[in-house]
Amino acid sequence: MRELVFALEYEPGCNRVADTLANHPDASVRSLSLHATDDRLWRVDHATGTPDALAAIEDAFLNSDYYADCLATEDCNATQTTQVLDHTTETLVLYSYWERTPLCASIPHIARDHLGDGLLFDTRHESRHYTWRIIHSGEGNVSEFFDELETTVGDCAQMEMLRTAVASPSTNDTSNSNTGLAPEQQAAVQAAVEHGYYESPREIDVGELAEHLTIPRSTLTYRLRRAEEHLAKQYITREQLPDDPSPPL
Template sequence: MRELVFALEYEPGCNRVADALADHPDARVRSLSLHATAERLWRVDHATGTPEALDAIEDAFLTGDYYADCLATEDCGATQTTRVLDRTDDTLILYSDWERTPTCASVPHIARDHLGDGVLFETRHEGRHYTWRLIHSGDGDVAAFFDALEVAVGECAQMEMLRTADTTTSAGGRDGTPSGLPPAQEAALQAAVEHGYYESPREVDVGELAEHLDVPRSTLTYRLRRAEEHLAKQHVAGERVAEERLASH
């Protein structure tokens, strides 16, 4: 089995959920389940954020011409259903389902076309960044998948490859860096340290650092956040292993 992780960074006005999340940077949407057949797609998503952020996310999902994960830039004529399964002050759970038409395209459907049946999907949406994690058999044509995806997203989004590896590969260093981070995140973290972003007080803010690296501020913020999350989890996991080893002796 192979793991494939990539991100789409949506331009303003191209994805209603991305626009809502960009207006509420602390909000997140992650998939609880995601399934696709040749003709249909259905998924359940878990959103977190302030009540105002959840209102915006809910409105984006429920808008009539928005179909979850459809890459068509205009109303594709699909028959779709979106409904709220649960809502609290800081969480929102949504169910979405739509029937594919000839003008509809989506990551799961393109994956089925080029990577075969049985692909597993996991997603996380933060700001304009939409991260996809796919587990597939490894027998398909990954290059053809990305070529078709690039055509489908057109100028609405930029693609960034984050990781491709065998699922049995160990976490540390599987992305070509000692930390296990994708090269783009490793570079962002290294630049942040070198330019004093983590000093107290900070010697550079994220906007200045983004300008130095010639990347959008949102992109740099996303890369630093993902790198920090990865390293924090790696550290905690290492501490637990050390404690278990000590306990066993």
């Protein structure tokens, strides 16, 4: 089995969920389950954030003009249903069901066309950054998949390849198993270290590093900020853990 990890960065006005998350940068949506057939897609998503953020995310899912995962640039007359499975002050769980029309397109359906059946999908949506992880047999045509995806997305989003490799054992989380960072955050920090961004004085500024990585400066700044926040909290948590108690005599 092999995996593909890539991200879309949506332009303003192209995806209502992305616009909503951009207005609530501490909120995120990750998939708990995602399945697709030739003409259907259904998924369960888990959102976290403040009460205001969750209310806005719920509204975006329930009241968008058309299904958020559809890559069409206008209403494609598809049949969709979204239901709230759970809503607390800190979490929101949503179930979505979508029956496509000939005008519709989505990442899972494009993947099925080029990578075959038996695919596993894992997603994480933060701000305008929508990260996908696809586990596949390795027998399909990855280049054709990305060519069609890039054509279908058009000017609505920038696409960035993050990793293509033999699948790691865990398929439940897009985060790196050692650091807890999402792949795009891990890549940003690694590039920053390798190019001297964290040296004193710095050997490269964030604009130059973003240009080297061929991603927008704002995207890189966002990824580094989230990664640094996560690593700092992880460090403090480890420091506060009590020492192992001595065994009784």
